[in-house]
Structure formats: C-alpha cells, structure tokens
Amino acid sequence: MRKVIIIASCIVTVLLGIYAALAPGETLQARNTALTKCHELITRRLEQRDSLLERHLDIKSSLNYYLRAHHVDDEGYDMIADYNAWNDSIIASLKAYDNICIKNSFRPLHHSNIPKPYYVVALGGYWGEDGWHKGLPPFHQGTIVDSTGVYQGSLNNDFLPDGHGVMMSSDGCYFEGEWASGERHGFGFRVHPFHDIQVGTWLKNRYKGERLRFTPERIYGIDISRHQHEKRGKRLPFDWHHLRIVDLGRHNQKNVQGDADYPVSFVYIKATEGTTITNRFFLSDYNAAHKYGYHVGAYHFYSTKSSAKEQAKHFLKTAHFNRGDFPPVFDVEPTDHQIEILGGADKLLSEMRVWLNEVEHHLGIRPILYVNQNFVERYLSKAPDLKKGYQIWIARYSEYQPGIRLCIWQLSSTGRVKGITGDVDINVFNGYADQWQEFLSEGVIP
Numbered sequence: 001m002r003k004v005i006i007i008a009s010c011i012v013t014v015l016l017g018i019y020a021a022l023a024p025g026e027t028l029q030a031r032n033t034a035l036t037k038c039h040e041l042i043t044r045r046l047e048q049r050d051s052l053l054e055r056h057l058d059i060k061s062s063l064n065y066y067l068r069a070h071h072v073d074d075e076g077y078d079m080i081a082d083y084n085a086w087n088d089s090i091i092a093s094l095k096a097y098d099n100i101c102i103k104n105s106f107r108p109l110h111h112s113n114i115p116k117p118y119y120v121v122a123l124g125g126y127w128g129e130d131g132w133h134k135g136l137p138p139f140h141q142g143t144i145v146d147s148t149g150v151y152q153g154s155l156n157n158d159f160l161p162d163g164h165g166v167m168m169s170s171d172g173c174y175f176e177g178e179w180a181s182g183e184r185h186g187f188g189f190r191v192h193p194f195h196d197i198q199v200g201t202w203l204k205n206r207y208k209g210e211r212l213r214f215t216p217e218r219i220y221g222i223d224i225s226r227h228q229h230e231k232r233g234k235r236l237p238f239d240w241h242h243l244r245i246v247d248l249g250r251h252n253q254k255n256v257q258g259d260a261d262y263p264v265s266f267v268y269i270k271a272t273e274g275t276t277i278t279n280r281f282f283l284s285d286y287n288a289a290h291k292y293g294y295h296v297g298a299y300h301f302y303s304t305k306s307s308a309k310e311q312a313k314h315f316l317k318t319a320h321f322n323r324g325d326f327p328p329v330f331d332v333e334p335t336d337h338q339i340e341i342l343g344g345a346d347k348l349l350s351e352m353r354v355w356l357n358e359v360e361h362h363l364g365i366r367p368i369l370y371v372n373q374n375f376v377e378r379y380l381s382k383a384p385d386l387k388k389g390y391q392i393w394i395a396r397y398s399e400y401q402p403g404i405r406l407c408i409w410q411l412s413s414t415g416r417v418k419g420i421t422g423d424v425d426i427n428v429f430n431g432y433a434d435q436w437q438e439f440l441s442e443g444v445i446p
Contacts, residue, residue, distance in 0.1 A: 053094040055172065055193035059087055062197040065405055069431045074213065076199055079176060080189055149173075156181065177202065198403060209400025212428070215257045219429035219436045220245050221266035223299065223410070228420055229281045238285075239419035240292045248426055249412025251397035264417065265429070265436075266295040268329060271319035274303030275310045278318050286320050295440070297326030299370065300355075304334050304342040308351040312358035321363055325445045328359055329393060331370040339379075349383045356390065365445050368393050370410075373402055391443075393427075406430050407439075 063084045070077055144151040144159070153165020160182035161167070167175045177188015184190075184202040191197050200210035212218075222245070229236055245262040248254045267289045270279045282298070289296045298319040302311065319328070332352060339348050352369075360366050366389075371380060373396040380387045391407035401409055408427050415426030429436060 049094055053091065056087055056091050056094065058194050059191050059197075060084075060091065062191065062195070063087060066197050066199060069435060071217065071432045073215070073217070075187055075211075076177075076189055080197075080199065083174070083176065083189075083191070153179070158182075196403065196405060200400060207403070209398065209403055211255050211399060212401050213255050213257055214248060214260070214428070216262060217432060218262070219265050219431070219433075220262045221268065221295075221408070221427045221429065222264055222415075222417060222420075223268035223270070223425045223427060224285060224420075225270035226279050226281050228422060228424060231422060236421045238288065240288045241419075243292075243294075243417055243419040245415060245426060246418050247416035249397070249414040249416075249423075251412050251414060252399040254399055254411070264294060266297065266326060266427075268297045268299050268326065268427075270331075271298040271300060272311075272315045273301040275306045275314045277301075282319065290322075295324075295326055295444075297329060297368075299329035299331050301331045302334070302352075302355065304338045304348070308355040309358060312355045312362075316359065316362050321445055323445055326368075327365050327391070327443065327445065328363065328367045329370050330355055330359070330367050333370075333372055333375065333395075336378075345379050345382060348379065349386065352383075352386065356386075363445060366390060368407055370395070372396065373398075376402070376404055 063080065066080060067077075067084060070080075072078070141153065142155050142159075144155075144161070147170065149167055149169035149171075151161050151165055151167045153161060154163025156162035158181075161179035162181060163179060164177070165179050167173075169175070172193050174191045175184060175188055177184060178186030180186070183205040184207075185204060186202060187200070188202050189197060189199040190207070198207050201208045222243075228238070243264045245264060246260055248256060248260050267285075269282055269285045269289070271282045272278055286296060286298070298315075298321065300311065300315040300319070302308070315328070321328070330352070332348075334342070334348065339345060342348055342351070356367055356369070369386065369390040370393040373394060376387070376392075376394065388405075392404055393408040393410065394402045394404060394406050395410040395413075396402045397412055401411075407430055409430060410425055410427045412426045414423045417424045417426075429439070431439070
C-alpha cells in the first residue's frame, strides 16, 4: 500500500511535447507561450509538493512524539516504527523533487511497485494480472478502490475489509490495523496530516484510545492532599518508608501484566486552593517525601471565586520549591456552571494564562497543566497556546490512555498504596526509563 502512493503529480508531458515539437520556423511568441505554460505547470506542482512535504513533516512530529514515549514491548510499536521509516523516505523524496523538476527531460515521478499478484475488487469480481475474474481473489487478499480511498488487505466473502489491512483515505488519512466487516475494529493506528497520531483500540470504527500495558518498567506516582490524612475525624499517618502501589484502582479494567506491585517514583502534594485555603499537611508531607527520597512537586487547585493573580501569589507564598523539585501544577477542573458564572470559556482561559505566567516568571520553569478529558474536549481546544505550549497532566479514569500529548496520566482515584490508608490517586509517567531520566535532568526546577 505504502509503495503505491504517487510521491508527486506527473508533469504533464503534453505541454512539453508541444514545446519540443515546434518547428524551427514557428514564431518566437508560440515558443514563449508553450514555455510559459510549462513553467506555470511546474510552479503549481512545486507548490503542491511543498504542501505535501508540510503534511509529512507534521506527521513526522507526531511519530517522533509516539516513539519517544513508547517502548518495543508496547503493542503496535513495530508497525509504527516501520511507518515512520516509510514516512522518512517520502520526506527525502519530496525534498529531492526540486532537482528532478529542473532537468530538461521533465520526467514524471511515479512509484507504482505493487506486490503481485494484485487485485482491484469491484462489482463481485477482481482484476488480476491476466484480466477480470469472478468471485474472490485467492487467499481473500485484495485492494478496494472507491471514492473513500484505497484499501489493501484481508477481505471477507462480502468483499469488505476483514482482518489486517491498510487504508489510505481520500482526505490523506492513513490507517493500518484490524478490521471487521468493513469497520476498523481491534488494534490499529491512524495518521492524519496536522493531527496527533491515534494508536490503540478501535471498536466499530470508533477510536477508543491506547490501552497501556502496565508493567514494572513504567514510572508510577501518586498525588495526595489532606483527604489521605483524615477519615471520620481521625488522623491517619503515612508509612513513608514502605510506600508501594499495590492496586491501580476500581474504575475500569486495567491491562496489568502480573500483579500490581510498583514503587512510588514521584509524589505531588496539594498546597493551596483559591486565595485562602492551605493544606495543613503540606509542609510535613513535603519534608517527609524528601527525607525518604521521593521526587516531589506541589500543586494548586484553581477556584473561580477569586482572581488568578491573587491565587498565584497565595500558592507561591505557601508552597515550598527547591532545586530539583518537579514543576508546579495548576489543577483546573471547574464545572460548566462555574465557568458560566465566571464569564465563559474565554474568561477562564484568560485567567489560566495569568496564573501560569505569574508562577513561571517567579520560579523560572513552566508549570504543568492538570485537566480532565472533558475539559480538554470542550475548552482546551479553544486555546492551542495552552494545549500545545504546556505539558499536560490529565485525569481520565477509562482503561484507555487519553488521546493527547501528555506528561502524566492520572488513571485512577481509587488506587491502593501500601503505607497509606484508603483510596489514592494513581498516576503514570508518559515514557520509560530514558524519557524519565531526561525529565529528571531537564524538566525540574532549576
């Protein structure tokens, strides 16, 4: 399928033929007219090339993000690495297009190395190398070409994609993975120009998300507040020396390889809320976490009842920040009603920028933005500077990872940690050991 793609549109040789065929006696005006048409055509083709190159470079950005945060043990990694190599070859070919176009021969670029035998399925039959055949092609493998695009792969008896296959849609989307009765169903990945890559599970043509494999190789952490210290009027101490994650939570089935038994690699502690609320356990938890060797960070819970600037001052005055600590976190999760009372989404986004800028200016590091999946879909899409300019920590309690470029995923609020009584928020860092070490060296408070 990948090799079927025409890297660049053919230069229409008819015009060139007209120019070349002009007899010596033809007028100079006719020659110039033909030459002008050739140059116009080449210019259009180069503009198309530039647009196509931009699309593949954007795809490259999404692929780099995926490969950076994943490991060869993750489902589909090999397929995506293979696609990345193919995308690199397309980029290289497009970059070389200038040199090819200026040759006198103006030979068109056309790659059509289709594995044979190949089949184009339509109207109850297929085209093979030796002509038209009725029924299904051998091994139920074939190519379907229609207005939606080109599919190549396994087919069922109704000539529908079924099994493993590849689809290049007419709008430029690429999908590779499993199909069932003409719909994407099972594991697969989808690449669309100027959109993030979608890797994971598809059910009846709908993308559900990436289903991570939770293993000891991943990096886990927790976030805590006063609620883990108080229950029914009693104070509950932590056994900081023996903290260990033993359950990822009850919300949805998690793809846990073996039994959950993971060390706690980082701890985020709530420091403040609004302009008046302070977590009275923050300082003791902060000191204890440092004492026992955990990576520590502080977060602020945003309130719509006071100005973001005053809230930033309250947070900076109350929380503690040492060199090597994790970036501060801005926890934003107001209800739709609260946003409406505040003045709408634009007002909220404006206030968010105020808090983020104030804290970054004071600490010299860009904060992490904590939001939930609903907030991303309803509001964050209106602020690409926030969505793409900040590391995202997202709360989503589905079994599927959020479809967004993120730093940390809060996958449950009902996890269990040895050494802490009751439910605890469980988080996973988006990456493996190499990315974790990079974050510890470059992503912490200087």
